Amino acid sequence: MAFEHKSVLLDEVIENMNIDPSGIYVDGTIGGGGHSLEIVKRLTTGALIGLDQDEAAIEAAGLRLAEFKDKVRIIRSNYSEIKNVLKSIQIDRVKGILLDLGVSSYQLDTPERGFSYREDAPLDMRMDKRNGKTAKDIVNDYSEMDLYRVIRNYGEDRFAKNIAKHIARVRLDKPIETTFQLNEIIKAAIPAKVRAVGGHPSKRTFQALRIELNQELDVLKDTLEDMIDLLLPGGRLLIITFHSLEDRIVKDSFRENENPCTCPPNFPVCVCGKKPKGRIITKKPILPKDEELEVNKRSKSAKLRVFERT
Numbered sequence: 001m002a003f004e005h006k007s008v009l010l011d012e013v014i015e016n017m018n019i020d021p022s023g024i025y026v027d028g029t030i031g032g033g034g035h036s037l038e039i040v041k042r043l044t045t046g047a048l049i050g051l052d053q054d055e056a057a058i059e060a061a062g063l064r065l066a067e068f069k070d071k072v073r074i075i076r077s078n079y080s081e082i083k084n085v086l087k088s089i090q091i092d093r094v095k096g097i098l099l100d101l102g103v104s105s106y107q108l109d110t111p112e113r114g115f116s117y118r119e120d121a122p123l124d125m126r127m128d129k130r131n132g133k134t135a136k137d138i139v140n141d142y143s144e145m146d147l148y149r150v151i152r153n154y155g156e157d158r159f160a161k162n163i164a165k166h167i168a169r170v171r172l173d174k175p176i177e178t179t180f181q182l183n184e185i186i187k188a189a190i191p192a193k194v195r196a197v198g199g200h201p202s203k204r205t206f207q208a209l210r211i212e213l214n215q216e217l218d219v220l221k222d223t224l225e226d227m228i229d230l231l232l233p234g235g236r237l238l239i240i241t242f243h244s245l246e247d248r249i250v251k252d253s254f255r256e257n258e259n260p261c262t263c264p265p266n267f268p269v270c271v272c273g274k275k276p277k278g279r280i281i282t283k284k285p286i287l288p289k290d291e292e293l294e295v296n297k298r299s300k301s302a303k304l305r306v307f308e309r310t
Helices: 010-017 034-041 055-064 079-088 105-109 135-141 144-155 160-170 179-189 192-197 203-214 216-229 244-258 290-295
Strands: 024-027 047-052 072-076 094-100 231-241 278-280 303-309
Touching (some): 010 094, 024 034, 034 055, 034 094, 047 055, 047 079, 055 072, 055 105, 079 216, 135 144, 144 160, 144 203, 160 179, 203 216, 216 231, 216 244, 231 244, 244 303
Parallel strands (some): 024 047, 024 094, 047 072
Antiparallel strands (some): 231 303, 278 303
């Protein structure tokens, strides 16, 4: 299957990246290379570094960007390694960094990857297939309490306790191995009248398992500071998030880097010595326009936030 992924908020990304034709840019989640293609088209003496932990994405991006191969370098790595990756290729600082934190259409639409609750497949959900642990291990090995914590915190599902209880009960008889097996368990844990009006009952639990398995929120939280530090003055960090937990982490980090002072408000002058690293360009997140929502339903929950280094 071809690696397909409609690039979300593409025009808005290009507009807000403030591309310098001679600058170096990093796409930390290159996916199919859609955003990267539009960035690299605008470079003359500049260069683009693309990172992704998904082997299929690396391959697809390589093909898509083949005509610009003299300006592009694609490396298989998680964006959490951005500092080390850039250091290893003798790059100190860059003009722009982009993260698109969505699961690609390819990952969702390839049944054997186990990301989708709409296809019957093994419970996998690994962004990086080199990871030995899968979603199946979480579902079968985590304690009921830990499952509840994961589904409540990362899925924000009000039936988290009941879903965890049902999973723990069913796996006593035999391991839970497929997406459809898990679907049935989740369905049984949610009242019929709620299922009738909400979206797919498994959506939140699948999201929670994926985030836990791939450590998505921890990676984001731990890397934001590095990315801001890697920017040249006037360089921009653009992050597209797809749910409230990611968005909150980005919003808080940007706010802290714009105003890091920890002095009490009544102090006449700052004595903590913490200096702002830049400014927030997007006081409110940029959302997809109606035209984009019509052609790409998966862009519905996308939010773009932008931070500029000073």
